[in-house]
Amino acid sequence: MTRLDLLVRGGVVVTPCDISIGDIAVSHGQIVEVSPEIAGTAREEIDARGLHVLPGAVDVHVHFNEPGRTDWEGWATGSAACAVGGTTTVAEMPLNAHPPTLDGPSFDAKRKAAEASSRVDFALWGGLTPVNLERMEELAERGAAGFKAFMSSSGIDDFPAADDATLFAGMRRAAALGLPVAVHAENDALTKALAAASVAAGQIIARDYLASRPAIAEIEAIARAILLAEETGCALHVVHVSTGRGVAQIAAARARGVDVTAETCPHYLLFDEDDLQRLGAIAKCAPPLRPRCEVDQLWQALVRGNIQIIASDHSPAPARMKSGDDFFRIWGGISGCQSLLTSLLSAGHIEREIPLPSLASLIADGPASRFRMATKGRIAPGYDADLVLVDLGETFALRDHDLQYRHKQSPFAGMTFTSRPRRTILRGQTVAIDGTVVGMPCGHLLTPALPVPVPLPAPE
């Protein structure tokens, strides 16, 4: 028998259907056994007694902005924040890097940047815009996780919004390529007109910005995206859903067999529109923070199982772009990848008693399964040894200087959480301990696994 590389002993292990104290054996970066007590020794043993062992989070919505806008974040700092926070895999969005990931060469350039600096494994989204429909195949060939489209302005000139014709054509192509389309769902005409009228009237404070992006803009766009996906047979993923009615439409579509998933983010679960008034520019995002009743509906939907994925939508920008009085000019994006796991455990498990396997599904198994990351998201034999050891009893304040981000600003900084990530392990190697990264960058590109073939029925 070959000697084990790693034994994680005595932690409370969270598997998809169970929580129990046990040991985890790792060989060549993969989990080979999970059981109450594993005999023998390993090259490295980690005492996890008193800690919970969860699958490393799979954050399928981050913007690291490299190459081209590394001054906004970059793979080194973004992935360090993930490692420290307990995230072991990211799927990185095609925009805010320059050039945006719209064709083969831009995908290759981003892959190179990530391989040089990423401390976590990564998948890369390609874009779906009016200017790159002919290049989708190039992206698929290289292993893109799927295609991201904006139904309203992206805020980035070189990543134009997908009008209905683009979305229809792009979904047909994505369906043929066997890849999902992810949409930022807000009605472009409505948000543009409301914003223009508000600015023209000199109404530019937080409340005016909120009024320019009403819930109906999201609800209408989700309904339209679902219709197009149903018509084209394309798998649809709706990113950062912020309203109860938005989630309800996705749930209804799923119930009639449409292949659609809902993602929400910690900022829609932990903050409401009053927090935007209190926190100011740092908490501006699109869709915006919502009234408390929407926040409550999101939690209810989550408990009912109508939300499949929670991701951070980490979308940083330099401090000069996250300040000022004109809410229509401030960059819309929240830095949150480092606090993804701890915020969800704290607000979801400690405060609301949502079972740990359900939360693990939302941030690890759910996203990994949806985007066909075959070896990610579970603590089970055959899966990568991507683990996070968490002290569920420890309460701590997240401070600005704890943040690994290039720009140490986040609406989550200054908050107190219960559930502190103590150690993060990627493919059997420790990549972070107690808020500090360890070792060298070693992130690998993940490409979607082939769909599992459906076996033909045996002949009579």
Ligand SMILES: [Zn+2]
């Ligand atoms: Zn985003």
